[in-house]
Amino acid sequence: MGLADDLSIAGYFELPNCVPNELVERARTAVERVVARGAPAAVAFALEPFWDILDYTLPHGEAALGAPAAILPAFWAWHVGTNQAGWPPHRDRAVKAFTAEGEPAAVTLWIALTDATPRNGCMYVVPAPWDLQYRNPNATAEVLSLQHLCALPAPAGTLLGWSHALLHWGGATIPDEPPRISVSFELCRADADRPEAHPRGWRPTRDERIAIVRAAIEEYAHMHQYSPDVIAAAEAVVTDLADLES
Numbered sequence: 001m002g003l004a005d006d007l008s009i010a011g012y013f014e015l016p017n018c019v020p021n022e023l024v025e026r027a028r029t030a031v032e033r034v035v036a037r038g039a040p041a042a043v044a045f046a047l048e049p050f051w052d053i054l055d056y057t058l059p060h061g062e063a064a065l066g067a068p069a070a071i072l073p074a075f076w077a078w079h080v081g082t083n084q085a086g087w088p089p090h091r092d093r094a095v096k097a098f099t100a101e102g103e104p105a106a107v108t109l110w111i112a113l114t115d116a117t118p119r120n121g122c123m124y125v126v127p128a129p130w131d132l133q134y135r136n137p138n139a140t141a142e143v144l145s146l147q148h149l150c151a152l153p154a155p156a157g158t159l160l161g162w163s164h165a166l167l168h169w170g171g172a173t174i175p176d177e178p179p180r181i182s183v184s185f186e187l188c189r190a191d192a193d194r195p196e197a198h199p200r201g202w203r204p205t206r207d208e209r210i211a212i213v214r215a216a217i218e219e220y221a222h223m224h225q226y227s228p229d230v231i232a233a234a235e236a237v238v239t240d241l242a243d244l245e246s
Helices: 003-009 021-036 041-046 048-065 206-224 228-238
Strands: 012-015 069-080 106-112 123-126 150-152 159-163 167-170 180-189
Touching: 003 012, 003 048, 003 159, 021 041, 021 048, 021 069, 021 180, 041 048, 041 069, 041 206, 041 228, 048 069, 048 106, 048 159, 048 180, 069 106, 069 206, 206 228
Parallel strands: none
Antiparallel strands: 012 159, 069 180, 106 159, 106 180, 123 150, 123 167
């Protein structure tokens, strides 16, 4: 089966060895430099490597959707260190997950920048055939059967994709394990009624990237409960990118 079949039937797909090692290394280094300055990993979206990854992976998202795609304004990155965890169980946007014909209308692209394993916070999903709420636009985020969850270990460079109805979450990193670093983008069908979406080929300018970082931190702050010091560190990085861009 192809990516479109996997997305339509299982609600997700896995594509190992998708992103070249050189690009993975550039993006991972960007995150590590940002985090070393006390800022959230998503601040690395102010730098070029993440947008190179979007350009590289967008065709795979279109293959999964079976249609030309547009880029939704939803961008995030993770650096899940010791005793930290990814986001709890959730669905990205179940109310807009399907077309009138019942096919996936949007897809999240998640890229592993380090090896993601059950020991350092890999992704977990409830595959669509095991999720009684999968087609419900008002579905909850409750994991009704632990036996039906599925871990998705992902070597660095792997692309995972899932529909916006899929129940998923990130695991935790145990002591003495390297952090799980990853990044995500969201696409929708270009013919969807999503006026907020950017057209295929869109590439933000430097100032637009900085604005994207600020908007993302505000939008997802509830997932992290950032302290004022972390917010200040993020602002310090995006207002002085010269040392990170070298």
